[in-house]
Amino acid sequence: MRLYDYLPSANGYKVRTLLKQLGLAYELVPVDIFAGESHTADFHAKNPDGRIPVLEPEPGRFLAESNAILLFLAEGTRFLPEDRFARAQVHQWMFFEQNAVEPNIGTARFWLLTGRQPPESDVLRNRVQNGERALAAMERHLGRHTFLVEERYTVADVCLYAYVHLAPEAGVDLAPYPSVRAWLERVKAQPGFLGPVPPYSANARVR
Ligand SMILES: N[C@@H](CCC(=O)N[C@@H](CS)C(=O)NCC(=O)O)C(=O)O
Structure with a gap:
């Protein structure tokens, strides 16, 4: 699993917090958003909106929007109620x-x-x-x-x-x-x- 992120982002921080609390290993891919790295054709293919965080839970599948990522990771865990x-x-x-x-x-x-x-x-x-x-x-x-x-x-x-x-x-x-x-x-x-x-x-x- 990979996380494309810019560490000072609190949207990314949410995701990194949950990954740590779930004990999930991942590769951090730093994206320098102020050097335009989130607005390349390659990055737009991962998130058309050109923003981090983006999770790649398995090769070639990309999920953007921090809260969508949180809900995806929380599914089936103690962090998300079943009711x-x-x-x-x-x-x-x-x-x-x-x-x-x-x-x-x-x-x-x-x-x-x-x-x-x-x-x-x-x-x-x-x-x-x-x-x-x-x-x-x-x-x-x-x-x-x-x-x-x-x-x-x-x-x-x-x-x-x-x-x-x-x-x-x-x-x-x-x-x-x-x-x-x-x-x-x-x-x-x-x-x-x-x-x-x-x-x-x-x-x-x-x-
Ligand atoms: N609603 C999005 C917001 C993401 C967002 O605004 N990311 C910022 C960093 S905190 C970003 O990548 N900005 C680069 C840009 O807008 O070009 C989320 O929750 O993930």
Whole structure:
């Protein structure tokens, strides 16, 4: 199994976390997305969208979209409930992540850390506000639950942890969300958790 990835990506981090927690061996193929390596004809044949992460579970078969990869890997394991409704709740949180968390906290972090937007810009502030709204939703839920689904650690927690724990790097303060902070600690304490997300490479910066 191969994973095409750029290590500072939190989308890739989700996948690498689950691979480690499942004890699955894989070959990491580094892709320098800031040198255009994800927009070659060869890479577009793996993911027409030209983004990492991409999993090659067997030679010549490619799967993109971090959450699709997570669900593929989690199938038949303790990370994905069998009950239909509980599975749908896992999907609910993973759709929420791609809709409300990643485009706001993830994009604000990317812009800030790579100099693509100044902290005071209106577009950045808008992403920060939407990120805060997402964290407020999680706070309401996690005030009553230990994990996102069924009071147990699932692939939804692996997924949401990736960008939520990086919120401060996006200019989003986690102080107003004590239940989210307590949940982050519970997730981080899971056996086999990965260390920190590596910093962006120098070629990611525009100024
Ligand atoms: N929704 C996708 C987003 C993937 C994504 O945005 N990947 C970024 C790195 S975090 C990338 O490869 N960017 C390169 C590009 O857009 O050219 C996922 O969850 O996998």
